[in-house]
Amino acid sequence: xxxxxxxxxxxxxxxxxxxxxxxxxxxxxxxxxxxxxxxxxxxxxxxxxxxxxxxxxxxxxxxxxxxxxxxxxxxxxxxxxxxxxxxxxxxxxxxxxxxxxxxxxxxxxxxx
Amino acid sequence: xxxxxxxxxxxxxxxxxxxxxxxxxxxxxxxxxxxxxxxxxxxxxxxxxxxxxxxxxxxxxxxxxxxxxxxxxxxxxxxxxxxxxxxxxxxxxxxxxxxxxxxxxxxxxxxxxxxxxxxxxxxxxxxxxxxxxxxxxxxxxxxxxxxxxxxxxxxxxxxxxxxxxxxxxxxxxxxxxxxxxxxxxxxxxxxxxxxxxxxxxxxxxxxxxxxxxxxxxxxxxxxxxxxxxxxxxxxxxxxxxxxxxxxxxxxxxxxxxxxxxxxxxxxxxxxxxxxxxxxxxxxxxxxxxxxxxxxxxxxxxxxxxxxxxxxxxxxxxxxxxxxxxxxxxxxxxxxxxxxxxxxxxxxxxxxxxxxxxxxxxxxxxxxxxxxxxxxxxxxxxxxxxxxxxxxxxxxxxxxxxxxxxxxxxxxxxxxxxxxxxxxxxxxxxxxxxxxxxxxxxxxxxxxxxxxxxxxxxxxxxxxxxx
Numbered sequence: 082x083x084x085x086x087x088x089x090x091x092x093x094x095x096x097x098x099x100x101x102x103x104x105x106x107x108x109x110x111x112x113x114x115x116x117x118x119x120x121x122x123x124x125x126x127x128x129x130x131x132x133x134x135x136x137x138x139x140x141x142x143x144x145x146x147x148x149x150x151x152x153x154x155x156x157x158x159x160x161x162x163x164x165x166x167x168x169x170x171x172x173x174x175x176x177x178x179x180x181x182x183x184x185x186x187x188x189x190x191x192x193x
Numbered sequence: 194x195x196x197x198x199x200x201x202x203x204x205x206x207x208x209x210x211x212x213x214x215x216x217x218x219x220x221x222x223x224x225x226x227x228x229x230x231x232x233x234x235x236x237x238x239x240x241x242x243x244x245x246x247x248x249x250x251x252x253x254x255x256x257x258x259x260x261x262x263x264x265x266x267x268x269x270x271x272x273x274x275x276x277x278x279x280x281x282x283x284x285x286x287x288x289x290x291x292x293x294x295x296x297x298x299x300x301x302x303x304x305x306x307x308x309x310x311x312x313x314x315x316x317x318x319x320x321x322x323x324x325x326x327x328x329x330x331x332x333x334x335x336x337x338x339x340x341x342x343x344x345x346x347x348x349x350x351x352x353x354x355x356x357x358x359x360x361x362x363x364x365x366x367x368x369x370x371x372x373x374x375x376x377x378x379x380x381x382x383x384x385x386x387x388x389x390x391x392x393x394x395x396x397x398x399x400x401x402x403x404x405x406x407x408x409x410x411x412x413x414x415x416x417x418x419x420x421x422x423x424x425x426x427x428x429x430x431x432x433x434x435x436x437x438x439x440x441x442x443x444x445x446x447x448x449x450x451x452x453x454x455x456x457x458x459x460x461x462x463x464x465x466x467x468x469x470x471x472x473x474x475x476x477x478x479x480x481x482x483x484x485x486x487x488x489x490x491x492x493x494x495x496x497x498x499x500x501x502x503x504x505x506x507x508x509x510x511x512x513x514x515x516x517x518x519x520x521x522x523x524x525x526x527x528x529x530x531x532x533x534x535x536x537x538x539x540x541x542x543x544x545x546x547x548x549x550x551x552x553x554x555x556x557x558x559x560x561x562x563x564x565x566x567x568x569x570x571x572x573x574x575x576x577x578x579x580x581x582x583x584x585x586x587x588x589x590x591x592x593x594x595x596x597x598x599x600x601x602x603x604x605x606x607x608x609x610x611x612x613x614x615x616x617x618x619x620x621x622x623x624x625x626x627x628x629x630x631x632x633x634x635x636x637x638x639x640x641x642x643x644x645x646x647x648x649x650x651x652x653x654x655x656x657x658x659x
Contacts, residue, residue, distance in 0.1 A: 123297045127321065127342070133471075135523050161238060162225060162245070166523035169225070169241035172342070174277040175254040175295040178236060 110140055112187045121184060124173040128166075129188050135166055137188070145189035156185050217555050218593025226250045240293060242280045243342075244527045244590045249288035251275075256295040260379065263403060266294070267647075268377035275650055276399040278347025279319065281340070282615030283527050285652035286351070286398055296346060299405045302326040311368055313408045316346035324515020332411040333514050336360045339444065339561075341519035346404050351615035352396045352574045354583070355518060356563035357442040362575055364395040365568040366410045374402040375647040383408075392631075393638040395570040398614055400639055400648050400657070417441070417517040418462040419469075419510040421455065423501040426546075429454040430539055437564045442518075446559040447542070448481070449549045450490050451497035455559075459517060467511040478524050481557040482589065490554045525590035526558055529598045530583055530613040532574040535564065537608035538582025544604045545584055553597050558587035571631035574611040585616070622656040 110130065112118040121130075121139070128136035137144035148156060160181045163169035170176065176184070186192050225239045225248040241248045252272070257263040267274075273291030280287065287293070296317035305312040305327075312332055314323060320341040327333055336355035343353060354362035369383035372394060382391040394401050424432070429445070437443050442459035484493045510517070533541055542562060549556050563585075567578035575581045586601050588594035598617055605612075611628050612618035626632040636657055643649070646659055653659070 123300065127319070134521070161228070163241065163525075166525065168243040168280065168525065169245055170238075170280065172279060174240060174280055174293055175256040175297070176238075177254070178238065 139188040142190040278344030337518035485557040530585035531605040531610035535580040561585040
């Protein structure tokens, strides 16, 4: 009886502790920098901001993790030359290297 | 093991090995240049078009943020400039060693007039971003192409169109536009003002300057009901004219090797919304590619015909027009499309299908068939036609397309075909001058607006004789 009560209390504490933890923050869908936000909205968002587009979604760290693991050079190469359904330059014909790096950093959830 | 099974097994293995040996021309595909450091110390990033076939190494890129900035840019420009939209064209309209000019900051619905159902829209707006804001002000584009990733200027400047015997191409809905000339002048053009530039400029390949906004004649928002079904090729050719006359929008696909055609009909409706099913076109294309890789043509024909005959067609869908017209196309390709006098459409289509089936078993992408009402824009591929028919052939973006296109293109010449300005073709200036009665008039307007050739690149110089 005492063991059962202790078990129930432990379970209750566990539940309460879980309830006390806040859910992970949803990653930001818009860059903090207004200029980058405008650029993102005009270009990458068409796929990386649309669920079921086939593209890893902006801010989805889990989806981006294996891509980030391939390194900056690979990601930049994909952005410049296209990759699978993504056309070369990812719909941003006037983006510079800095622009692409900032966009990739934002979309992969590393900041921006 | 029986001898028959042994031979069948060897055949299967051979098919596997052959599929692995044939790269379908991938090794012949052009490679984009690598980034280099220019004489000014700046890294020059290559440009490539959507499919990756076209490329260049522009000296600079510009994306002016206001009309004043664009005017100053044009006035101060040294060298040449090419406007770039979504880079969706497959022809050499964009490649330049000068400056690429993006108008992405000239976007959005700028103004609208409820009484006349017109709206003025930034030229850098993607077609995909027009439907919703227009709907919010009680308007809709009367027609749209299948792909909606092009910018408005890019689509209009190349004669891009949807399908429907009673509807013209997108540029036929243009009531006016604002043009920044290579000299930096800002011209309002319409049927009433600068009328010659209006007639020349609605389809003008980015050669007259930078068009920053268009005023379009729209219609009230409307819903479309979509039906999709397949028929035998015999039934397709026998009933096509009646179908084109009956339906608001008619898009048809002939599948290489198959003896059936797929028909997609859209018609206005008041029925309740019945949202679109998940798009399975990309899956179907992948299936066609796998079939091409692993099966000989006879087997493909059998399986495709069986599949198309017995596949359950998708349920009828009802959606607002701007959500119904376009379809996501996530598998890239290269394309050739020609526009023909309407009476030449079906006889020529039979020839194209025969060439594909007998000479090009490597092709798995569909042949697309559409109809468009004629118009009077000088460089419109539908110029002075009552109705035009269009035939588009496609090749997977990783596989060399030019041998296939070289076998199809001659079929269009005896009927005076005009290529889509953004899709692959080999027509020279002399031939284009014959196909377009107002060609010389266009060249005169171009020379007047751009005497120094700032807007030109090698391709345009070649076809314009500049």
